[in-house]
Amino acid sequence: MLLQKGVQPPSFRKTGTTIVGLVFQDGVILGADTRATEGPIVCDKNCEKIHYMAPNIYCCGAGTAADTEAVTDMVSSQLQLHRYATGRESRVVTALTLLKSHLFSYQGHVSAALVLGGVDITGPHLHTIYPHGSTDTLPFATMGSGSLAAMAMFESKYREGLTRDEGIKLVCEAICSGIFNDLGSGSNVDVCVITKGRTEYLRNHQLPNPRTYVSSKGYSFAKGQTEVLSTKTTPLKEKVEVIEGDAMEE
Amino acid sequence: MHSSSSVDKKGSEIFEMDSQRTLYPYVTGTSVIGIKYKDGILIAADMGGSYGSTLRYKSVERMKPVGKHSLLGASGEISDFQEILRYLDELILYDNMWDDGNSLGPKEVHNYLNRLMYNRRNKFNPLWNSLVLGGVKNGQKYLGMVSIIGIHFEDNHVATGFGNHLARPILRDEWREDMSYEEGVKLLEKCMLVLLYRDRSAINKLQIAKITEDGVSISPSYALKTFWKFSAFQNPAKGAEGSW
Numbered sequence: 001m002l003l004q005k006g007v008q009p010p011s012f013r014k015t016g017t018t019i020v021g022l023v024f025q026d027g028v029i030l031g032a033d034t035r036a037t038e039g040p041i042v043c044d045k046n047c048e049k050i051h052y053m054a055p056n057i058y059c060c061g062a063g064t065a066a067d068t069e070a071v072t073d074m075v076s077s078q079l080q081l082h083r084y085a086t087g088r089e090s091r092v093v094t095a096l097t098l099l100k101s102h103l104f105s106y107q108g109h110v111s112a113a114l115v116l117g118g119v120d121i122t123g124p125h126l127h128t129i130y131p132h133g134s135t136d137t138l139p140f141a142t143m144g145s146g147s148l149a150a151m152a153m154f155e156s157k158y159r160e161g162l163t164r165d166e167g168i169k170l171v172c173e174a175i176c177s178g179i180f181n182d183l184g185s186g187s188n189v190d191v192c193v194i195t196k197g198r199t200e201y202l203r204n205h206q207l208p209n210p211r212t213y214v215s216s217k218g219y220s221f222a223k224g225q226t227e228v229l230s231t232k233t234t235p236l237k238e239k240v241e242v243i244e245g246d247a248m249e250e
Numbered sequence: 251m252h253s254s255s256s257v258d259k260k261g262s263e264i265f266e267m268d269s270q271r272t273l274y275p276y277v278t279g280t281s282v283i284g285i286k287y288k289d290g291i292l293i294a295a296d297m298g299g300s301y302g303s304t305l306r307y308k309s310v311e312r313m314k315p316v317g318k319h320s321l322l323g324a325s326g327e328i329s330d331f332q333e334i335l336r337y338l339d340e341l342i343l344y345d346n347m348w349d350d351g352n353s354l355g356p357k358e359v360h361n362y363l364n365r366l367m368y369n370r371r372n373k374f375n376p377l378w379n380s381l382v383l384g385g386v387k388n389g390q391k392y393l394g395m396v397s398i399i400g401i402h403f404e405d406n407h408v409a410t411g412f413g414n415h416l417a418r419p420i421l422r423d424e425w426r427e428d429m430s431y432e433e434g435v436k437l438l439e440k441c442m443l444v445l446l447y448r449d450r451s452a453i454n455k456l457q458i459a460k461i462t463e464d465g466v467s468i469s470p471s472y473a474l475k476t477f478w479k480f481s482a483f484q485n486p487a488k489g490a491e492g493s494w
Binding site: 023122123126136137138139148149151152153155156160173177180181 | 412415416417418419420422423440441443444447448480481482483486487488
């Protein structure tokens with residue numbers, strides 16, 4: 001009934017996004033932009049889209065922000081319990097299977113599109129997981145609204161056996177392509193480099209959108225700048241007097 | 251889009267009205283990409299005509315010269331493209347009949363196409379195309395685009411359809427003023443390769459057209475080299491037998 005009157009239902013907080021991952025010679029590099037949108041408004045200019053799953057596994061999330069957060073948190077806890085039970089480092093396929101079976105059982109209603117990457121005992125792995133639960137194993141992957149812009153960069157520049165610096169550079173190029181060519185993505189570039197035995201989470205690795213016009217003098221509000229029309233002073237006085245020993249007598 | 255689901259006494263009348271206007275395309279061509287380079291314009295398009303999800307025609311020339319100075323490339327409904335070519339034929343014919351030593355340049359043809367597309371859109375009967383028009387006249391390079399509803403603009407690099415999402419990021423990054431012919435072709439091929447990988451209606455048979463002060467030439471069709479040997483593709487289930 002309200003819809004008829006023109007009331008619009010609240011739009012979900014989405015990460016209209018560019019997320020990418022690629023496999024380089026020593027491991028996996030994940031990248032993400034940092035803009036979160038609520039319909040046409042940017043609600044968070046610097047959100048974190050690369051989620052922790054395990055010390056050696058990280059996951060980028062696109063889609064509804066609540067869904068990506070909740071599902072990655074949940075599987076992260078499950079992985080930790082599993083680590084305690086087995087006494088071993090978590091494997092990427094474990095996270096993959098837990099995520100895909102959860103998403104499949106919700107038949108696509110959990111709107112989370114993920115890029116999962118990590119290095120375990122069997123080597124570096126990179127997977128994409130779609131909201132309905134299907135997965136792909138890929139050398140390079142992009143998801144989100146900026147995925148086409150980022151994929152254009154990857155398809156033209158990716159090759160096997162990239163070094164760490166080349167890989168980070170390519171990931172940044174792909175995310176910047178999403179930031180500047182897609183309206184749903186913007187702000188900064190987050191990068192996460194996972195290699196055997198070591199993970200580096202480079203938060204805000206690039207800031208290609210600084211505030212350009214900041215007043216260098218700052219803002220001052222001196223007395224006398226605002227015209228005073230009238231003044232009324234009310235002195236604060238004590239309302240209650242507390243007398244020692246006057247408390248409730250038993 | 252006008253929906254026409256009426257079930258009243260006017261039903262048959264609405265039905266007749268609907269058969270008079272284009273509702274959806276049948277045989278379609280995919281993206282066209284154009285860039286300006288040192289000596290003129292380069293435009294690339296593949297030669298596929300898709301009938302829905304079938305690749306029905308594999309030798310469709312989606313780029314044609316117009317007059318002495320320009321070339322038109324189109325994506326979208328092929329029959330509407332052929333209709334546009336007929337309109338342009340008539341336009342050029344009348345221009346030649348003036349026999350005044352002047353000939354219609356790319357700017358004029360672009361304006362004509364814009365009026366054509368916009369007026370058809372106003373009648374809810376569009377020509378279902380996105381057009382790329384490039385040309386060189388009197389040393390001036392011109393590259394413009396007209397969309398299905400008559401949005402038009404002129405730029406250093408344009409693309410239609412999927413090319414907007416896949417090729418324009420690359421062009422925005424790598425296009426420079428005054429590229430040589432070889433550099434221009436290399437850049438277009440880079441974009442066409444990404445489109446070949448990621449656009450389902452693209453085929454590996456493309457033509458590149460060159461327009462300079464000397465005239466228009468369209469290359470014979472050729473194919474791009476693709477690479478499929480990434481090691482991750484060889485055995486995706488390596489880490490976990492039985493999964494996918």
